[in-house]
Amino acid sequence: MMTMKWEAKIIIYRAESRIAVHFEKDADMMARIKQFAGIRWSQQLKVWHLPDTEENRIKFKLATASSLLPSEEGVIQIEKFKQWLRSRRYSESTINTYKDALKSFFVFYNTKVIADLTNEDVIKYNNEFILKNKLSASYQNQITNAIKLYFKTVKYTKIEIDKIHRPKRAKVLPNVLSKEEVKAILEAHSNNKHKMMLSLIYSCGLRSGELLALKPIHIDSKRNIVILKNAKGQKDRITPLSPKILEMLRAYFKEYRPIIYLFEGQKAGMPYDARSLQLILKQALRKTKITKPVTLHWLRHSYATHLLESGTDLRYIQELLGHSSSKTTEIYTHVSTKSIQQIKSPFDDL
Numbered sequence: 001m002m003t004m005k006w007e008a009k010i011i012i013y014r015a016e017s018r019i020a021v022h023f024e025k026d027a028d029m030m031a032r033i034k035q036f037a038g039i040r041w042s043q044q045l046k047v048w049h050l051p052d053t054e055e056n057r058i059k060f061k062l063a064t065a066s067s068l069l070p071s072e073e074g075v076i077q078i079e080k081f082k083q084w085l086r087s088r089r090y091s092e093s094t095i096n097t098y099k100d101a102l103k104s105f106f107v108f109y110n111t112k113v114i115a116d117l118t119n120e121d122v123i124k125y126n127n128e129f130i131l132k133n134k135l136s137a138s139y140q141n142q143i144t145n146a147i148k149l150y151f152k153t154v155k156y157t158k159i160e161i162d163k164i165h166r167p168k169r170a171k172v173l174p175n176v177l178s179k180e181e182v183k184a185i186l187e188a189h190s191n192n193k194h195k196m197m198l199s200l201i202y203s204c205g206l207r208s209g210e211l212l213a214l215k216p217i218h219i220d221s222k223r224n225i226v227i228l229k230n231a232k233g234q235k236d237r238i239t240p241l242s243p244k245i246l247e248m249l250r251a252y253f254k255e256y257r258p259i260i261y262l263f264e265g266q267k268a269g270m271p272y273d274a275r276s277l278q279l280i281l282k283q284a285l286r287k288t289k290i291t292k293p294v295t296l297h298w299l300r301h302s303y304a305t306h307l308l309e310s311g312t313d314l315r316y317i318q319e320l321l322g323h324s325s326s327k328t329t330e331i332y333t334h335v336s337t338k339s340i341q342q343i344k345s346p347f348d349d350l
Contacts, residue, residue: 008060010052012135013042016050016100019060020045024272034173043293073114074106081150101139101146104129118158122147126167137167174301174337176236181290182302188284197277198284200226201296204239205303205321208278208296212271214262216253221246228322304329306334 006023013020018328021027033039038051050056070078078099085095090237111116116338122144129138144166151159168321178183182202189195210228218227224246258264263272282294307317318329 010062010063011045011047011049012104012133012139013045013049017104018049019052019056019062019208020049021060022047033326037191061317069110070103070106070167071110071112074103074110077150078103078106081153084153085149097142098111098146098149101142102150105143105147114154114157116158119160122159122164140167173332173335174305175292175294175298176305177292177294177298177302179306181288182299182306184288184290185284185294185299186283189280192252192255193263194280194284197272197280198299199245199248202299202303203245205300205307206239207300208274212261212263212274212277215260216258216262216335218261219246219249235322237319239320242275301332301335304332306333308332 006021006029008019008021011018011020015217021033023033033048034137036050036056039048040050041048070114081102082095082099085098091096105122105125106114108129112121125143126140129135130143144164147159148161148164149158151161186199186202197211200206200214201208206226206228211227214226218229219239219241220227224241225245226241228237228239249295254299257263260269261271265272265276274313278296281294285292285294304317304321307320308314314326314329314333316331318326321329323329
């Protein structure tokens with residue numbers, strides 16, 4: 001790899017430390033980088049990134065991970081925080097996110113006693129680590145949430161929790177597909193399982209994790225509903241089941257006969273793999289020649305927006321999506337084109 005022109009650096013990607021590798025477009029380099037275990041491409045960052053391990057740091061001539069560890073006290077406190085979160089029944093994904101976020105903060109101050117940390121230290125960390133490394137506002141929010149929650153559990157501290165402020169969130173509009181684009185994506189696959197999975201995500205506004213957790217018993221054909229157990233925030237909810245989707249599900253069930261999960265992978269009784277589900281969408285996009293960077297979550301956004309445009313009350317959409325706050329759902333009013341399309345541009349009168 002030394003003969004190629006490349007640059008590697010540590011990044012925080014989705015609350016996880018990764019090694020980002022930039023290099024000039026080269027077929028040989030591309031083939032080599034793909035051989036690394038855990039290598040991924042980020043469409044958003046336009047970079048290849050791989051796990052931040054001691055071995056990978058050495059290969060890419062970066063400072064070894066041993067120099068970037070919390071203090072012994074920090075390691076103990078992170079484990080205690082993890083156990084506290086678990087006792088409060090936080091989801092494992094939230095526990096890992098908060099644990100990694102707090103670890104990042106403790107690594108920055110690995111020579112300082114935790115009880116001596118102050119609000120000024122939080123500000124310094126934001127400026128000298130988060131802003132300097134151009135990390136996102138959402139990641140800064142995760143750090144802030146983790147710090148505030150952790151120091152609420154600590155008896156002796158100089159941190160004044162109420163004075164820790166979150167950054168302003170960027171007002172990013174959800175990405176929405178037209179009904180024609182959605183139809184093309186859903187009809188792209190001839191494989192019934194692939195078609196069924198994408199169709200169910202859109203028709204019920206599901207998160208990908210919610211789809212993969214579905215079991216046949218969660219489909220209530222008598223009441224025409226889908227029951228979502230322990231969805232985001234450990235909340236159960238129901239969503240209406242389209243009669244058209246129900247017929248598709250019956251045909252799918254006869255063909256595949258799932259044992260435990262509604263959608264199972266190659267191994268019977270095991271849920272379908274999340275990355276394989278993403279590949280199904282990518283294959284559909286290639287077949288339809290849609291060049292937008294569509295993700296599975298776009299189908300959920302499109303479901304909500306299309307409901308709003310058809311006249312469904314925002315309060316019902318909030319319930320269907322499982323949003324705790326109406327403010328989260330209100331963002332779809334900014335992407336709905338129903339009212340905007342009725343506005344006549346003054347240009348037409350020129």
